[in-house]
Amino acid sequence: MSNLLEIDSLVTSFSTKKGMVDAVRGVTLRVKKGKTTVILGESGSGKSVMLRSILRLTQRGSNVAGSVRLEGEDLLGKSPKEMVAIRGNRVAMIFQDALSALDPLYRVGDQLKETIRAHHKVGRREAKDRVIELFRKVGIPSPEERVHAYPHEMSGGMRQRAVIAMALGCRPDLLLADEPTTALDVTIQAQILRLFKELQAEFGMSIVLVTHDIGVAAEMADEVAVMYAGKIVEYGSAEEVLTRPMHPYTAGLIAATPQSKQTGRLSTIPGQPPLITEMPPGCAFAQRCPYAESRCTESVPDYVSAGRSQQAACFQLAGRERYAQ
Amino acid sequence: MEHILEVTDVSKTFSLRGMFGQSKGGVSAVNGVSFTLKSKGTLGIVGESGCGKSTLARLIMRLIEPDQGQVRYKNEDLLKLGGSDLKKMRKRIQMVFQNPYSSLNPKLTILDNVAFPLWANGTGRAAASTQAYRYLDAVGLPKSYAAKYPHHLSGGQRQRVAIARALVLEPDIVIADEAVSALDKSVQAQVLNLFQDLKKEFDLSLIFISHDLHVVEYMSDDVMVMYLGGVVEKGPKEEVFANPRNPYTQALLKSVPSVDLAVRKAPETELLKGDLPSPLNPPSGCRFRTRCMFAEARCAQNVPALVEVGEGHHTACLLVHEGMAAVQNL
Numbered sequence A: 001m002s003n004l005l006e007i008d009s010l011v012t013s014f015s016t017k018k019g020m021v022d023a024v025r026g027v028t029l030r031v032k033k034g035k036t037t038v039i040l041g042e043s044g045s046g047k048s049v050m051l052r053s054i055l056r057l058t059q060r061g062s063n064v065a066g067s068v069r070l071e072g073e074d075l076l077g078k079s080p081k082e083m084v085a086i087r088g089n090r091v092a093m094i095f096q097d098a099l100s101a102l103d104p105l106y107r108v109g110d111q112l113k114e115t116i117r118a119h120h121k122v123g124r125r126e127a128k129d130r131v132i133e134l135f136r137k138v139g140i141p142s143p144e145e146r147v148h149a150y151p152h153e154m155s156g157g158m159r160q161r162a163v164i165a166m167a168l169g170c171r172p173d174l175l176l177a178d179e180p181t182t183a184l185d186v187t188i189q190a191q192i193l194r195l196f197k198e199l200q201a202e203f204g205m206s207i208v209l210v211t212h213d214i215g216v217a218a219e220m221a222d223e224v225a226v227m228y229a230g231k232i233v234e235y236g237s238a239e240e241v242l243t244r245p246m247h248p249y250t251a252g253l254i255a256a257t258p259q260s261k262q263t264g265r266l267s268t269i270p271g272q273p274p275l276i277t278e279m280p281p282g283c284a285f286a287q288r289c290p291y292a293e294s295r296c297t298e299s300v301p302d303y304v305s306a307g308r309s310q311q312a313a314c315f316q317l318a319g320r321e322r323y324a325q
Numbered sequence B: 001m002e003h004i005l006e007v008t009d010v011s012k013t014f015s016l017r018g019m020f021g022q023s024k025g026g027v028s029a030v031n032g033v034s035f036t037l038k039s040k041g042t043l044g045i046v047g048e049s050g051c052g053k054s055t056l057a058r059l060i061m062r063l064i065e066p067d068q069g070q071v072r073y074k075n076e077d078l079l080k081l082g083g084s085d086l087k088k089m090r091k092r093i094q095m096v097f098q099n100p101y102s103s104l105n106p107k108l109t110i111l112d113n114v115a116f117p118l119w120a121n122g123t124g125r126a127a128a129s130t131q132a133y134r135y136l137d138a139v140g141l142p143k144s145y146a147a148k149y150p151h152h153l154s155g156g157q158r159q160r161v162a163i164a165r166a167l168v169l170e171p172d173i174v175i176a177d178e179a180v181s182a183l184d185k186s187v188q189a190q191v192l193n194l195f196q197d198l199k200k201e202f203d204l205s206l207i208f209i210s211h212d213l214h215v216v217e218y219m220s221d222d223v224m225v226m227y228l229g230g231v232v233e234k235g236p237k238e239e240v241f242a243n244p245r246n247p248y249t250q251a252l253l254k255s256v257p258s259v260d261l262a263v264r265k266a267p268e269t270e271l272l273k274g275d276l277p278s279p280l281n282p283p284s285g286c287r288f289r290t291r292c293m294f295a296e297a298r299c300a301q302n303v304p305a306l307v308e309v310g311e312g313h314h315t316a317c318l319l320v321h322e323g324m325a326a327v328q329n330l
């Protein structure tokens, strides 16, 4: 299976009072054509920064190093003008604070039309028809009337769907979706996840979906990458990673999530992740890891392979069994 | 089991006013809600955004005044109390709010944040501090945190402080309104365990509000499902989760993504129609009818009552009730 997106040794740093700090610390990732890769991880682990780095949308003063290739084309070497042509066209992004993507002063339908017309040579009428069609696709009721609505005239769920419609407007090859359903109710979430799957089946779109919800990952993922403190600590097929986690952090995360019919105490991960300004040497999970030993605080573990596609960065894995829950 | 709280037919409609104070109609936020909380039990309340969960909690706390109904706490109607009686009663019921960032006073130390409700109730500084230390310890925060300020703490730690503050007045009932929703999964598990431990240690009764159905299932003895201000189903958690009878509860439960890879949902299953209707103008009859896959003409005419469909298990749906009648007629 061919890869649509190949990320190698991505490092994203920000300049802070304490000098440059790395929020993404060497990420290598493959996204297959027509498949969904889910990025799972706790708050602050660098999921959003990584996603923004792909499109070079990190803030000024930040630095993105490594390589990002879209169908072999290096995105980090492109001029800002070339990036504009790629964004919203071949690659679309739904930002974590998606609701702020809509300008309160303009009608939602007009904003969508402009996005479509910025990338495609279509007339006003045709653009409008496409917007109505998109509204219908994302499940906005009475789309003919809603295209005239201002953002404040829509509910939160409806605005989120409009933002998704905007991202899908140009039928991107790659959709980067940063927690697109976290703010939504489960019934609307189910609708939107279903929509993603439909569009994927229809146009063969690849999706990178960021979430901290293991249920959403299980529902959507072909591949799962688990991030911790700016690195991918485990990667593999959804089946392998979610049912037979190798890395102690992944195992801990899954065990800490209450599941249907769960009884007894929840298992927890003590403590909290390190701050990016105070990254310890060695394995970043060592302070919280029940299996940590002295070498874990001294050097950084390499990836160890197991199973078909599964890899995890942990010293204990070589020659040991997986950390079953 | 004995009931510590009995809520009967409570309603609240917020009146909306335009720019010049003219009435623009009312939002029916809570509509004829009744439930009981068992002593030392946990009642979970679930439902989508805007269905009235927080409003219900605030009505019980009397942070807002209901239009009608009764809230009986140990045989006293909280809604009839005033002045010092109300103040006394209020200490017995405490609330933990969703946002651990805005619910603490940023200018007070952690210790003083916890001691504050005691000062407000006339306890002296020294005694209040002693108590506050005790509850900080109970929620698992080391003494060294007492002198820190909220911005020094992580989200999970702040939520622990908020819980300590709710417990310091030694309430009988704690209402946790989305108390773990803003926390990371690994931290959430710590706080959920903490609630379970404290419940035992201090003999608390708990009302646990969350939109996360797995969390509610894990925490609760009884569950109540709300839709657009009303109760559509309630009962023992095992019953409601394993055998939901109301079409809305069924859709809600089926919408939750399962962590089990074997039960990935077929993409074509449509569970609900359309959007949540406006509470400004709720549908006639069954409020769920505009989204219900089973709705019939009569659902617009008749308001379904909550009818017992199993031991302690109640549901409000005309079709379910009729189906039962049919079974009984056999």
Ligand SMILES: Nc1ncnc2c1ncn2[C@@H]1O[C@H](COP(=O)(O)OP(=O)(O)OP(=O)(O)O)[C@@H](O)[C@H]1O
Residues within 6 Å of the ligand: A014, A015, A016, A023, A041, A042, A043, A044, A045, A046, A047, A048, A049, A050, A059, A096, A212, A276
């Ligand atoms: N502009 C910036 N300047 C400095 N640090 C930043 C900047 N943007 C993000 N960071 C830091 O980078 C780290 C990763 O942030 P990121 O937003 O990617 O986390 P995340 O995994 O998306 O978390 P969440 O689940 O909360 O969205 C955090 O520690 C964050 O504080």
Ligand SMILES: Nc1ncnc2c1ncn2[C@@H]1O[C@H](COP(=O)(O)OP(=O)(O)OP(=O)(O)O)[C@@H](O)[C@H]1O
Residues within 6 Å of the ligand: B014, B015, B027, B028, B029, B047, B048, B049, B050, B051, B052, B053, B054, B055, B056, B211, B279
């Ligand atoms: N002070 C108020 N004035 C007018 N309307 C209000 C007020 N407070 C709440 N409402 C409305 O009442 C309804 C119920 O709101 P409530 O906050 O109780 O919902 P909720 O179930 O807690 O939702 P969420 O899950 O989003 O917290 C909503 O339609 C809300 O807009």
Ligand code: SF4
Residues within 6 Å of the ligand: A247, A248, A249, A283, A284, A285, A286, A287, A289, A290, A291, A292, A293, A296, A301, A313, A314, A315, A316
């Ligand atoms: S390398 Fe060591 S500290 Fe890191 S996850 Fe493995 S055992 Fe734990």
Ligand code: SF4
Residues within 6 Å of the ligand: B246, B247, B248, B286, B287, B288, B289, B290, B292, B293, B294, B295, B296, B299, B304, B316, B317, B318, B319, B320
């Ligand atoms: S009463 Fe009618 S509309 Fe309401 S839940 Fe039952 S079938 Fe659906």
Ligand SMILES: [Mg+2]
Residues within 6 Å of the ligand: A047, A048, A049, A096, A178
């Ligand atoms: Mg993020």
Ligand SMILES: [Mg+2]
Residues within 6 Å of the ligand: B053, B054, B055, B177
């Ligand atoms: Mg609420």
